[in-house]
Amino acid sequence: MTFKIFSCLILLSAPNIAEAAIRVVASTSDIAWLVQRVGGAKNVEVKALARPKDDYHFLDARPDYILAVSRADVVCRIGVDLEIGWIPKILDRAANSKVMAGGAGDCDLSRSVGVQEKPAGPVDRSMGDVHSAGNPHYWLSPLEMAKAASEVEARLSAVEPGKSAEFSANRLKVEEELKALHSKIKERLKGLSGKAALEYHKDFFYFIQAYGLKSAGSIEEIPGVSPSAARLGKVALEAKRSGVSLALASEHSPKATLDKFKELSGVRVVVLPTSLSDPSAANAYEIWQQEMADKILKVTQ
Numbered sequence: 543m544t545f546k547i548f549s550c551l552i553l554l555s556a557p558n559i560a561e562a563a564i565r566v567v568a569s570t571s572d573i574a575w576l577v578q579r580v581g582g583a584k585n586v587e588v589k590a591l592a593r594p595k596d597d598y599h600f601l602d603a604r605p606d607y608i609l610a611v612s613r614a615d616v617v618c619r620i621g622v623d624l625e626i627g628w629i630p631k632i633l634d635r636a637a638n639s640k641v642m643a644g645g646a647g648d649c650d651l652s653r654s655v656g657v658q659e660k661p662a663g664p665v666d667r668s669m670g671d672v673h674s675a676g677n678p679h680y681w682l683s684p685l686e687m688a689k690a691a692s693e694v695e696a697r698l699s700a701v702e703p704g705k706s707a708e709f710s711a712n713r714l715k716v717e718e719e720l721k722a723l724h725s726k727i728k729e730r731l732k733g734l735s736g737k738a739a740l741e742y743h744k745d746f747f748y749f750i751q752a753y754g755l756k757s758a759g760s761i762e763e764i765p766g767v768s769p770s771a772a773r774l775g776k777v778a779l780e781a782k783r784s785g786v787s788l789a790l791a792s793e794h795s796p797k798a799t800l801d802k803f804k805e806l807s808g809v810r811v812v813v814l815p816t817s818l819s820d821p822s823a824a825n826a827y828e829i830w831q832q833e834m835a836d837k838i839l840k841v842t843q
Contacts, residue, residue: 563587564701567610569619572681575821577618579716580694594817597794598624603631611636615701621652622678649697651690655680683748688720723828727835728753740781742791745816758786778806792816810841
């Protein structure tokens, strides 16, 4: 009897494997935030690989990234070939079948969103940083992030079916919050509705679309390649003639080029953060979106 009681105490004091948090690796802080919201703080343990100010196109397959992925239950990425230069290398070296293509933990958020700007013909390196599957910067739109939550829910539920109802409820809640946020910021930016906005790189297409502006193209001629003096002069002249309201650029854009464009065109340039800074805060996505709206309104009002 004593042995049976002792055995029961050992079992009760041992960690409950079924209740262990799902280990999720997210390629970016934006995705880490969404995973945390859909999964719930007690259910998921999330690590973001890229830092908020990194250029998501260009990262190294660092040993600590490989180690994290080798231990992960789920790996979530933006997809649309954005991380194609580094995520496949990490996955290959981590050799974790759970998160490889077809595995329960293979989480590509682009499966749930409305990817746009897909090239009409073949793509090659001479065309620069063109993504053959379309524009991957959908996370800048609250509406697309709301759609992306479905993929997160599906992957978490595949790994932990017993909590699928909780994941579904969380997903519905975050969808409602993101749609409400979209309405709130669209109202703030209503004075710019229908007005033309240039981008330095095609970072802001979904943001421009979400808030009722009209895309006037990009300052770059070849994505990822600094524009020549001739290109810069041509785009600046056209922007001036057509009444472009503003140009949006990321923190990775070359300041000297932006300054020259502003001098030639007279168009106001707004440098915006393209990622949220602290995924641990429940309202981090809203803080980031409001920050972008603040910066835009500061130069346009």
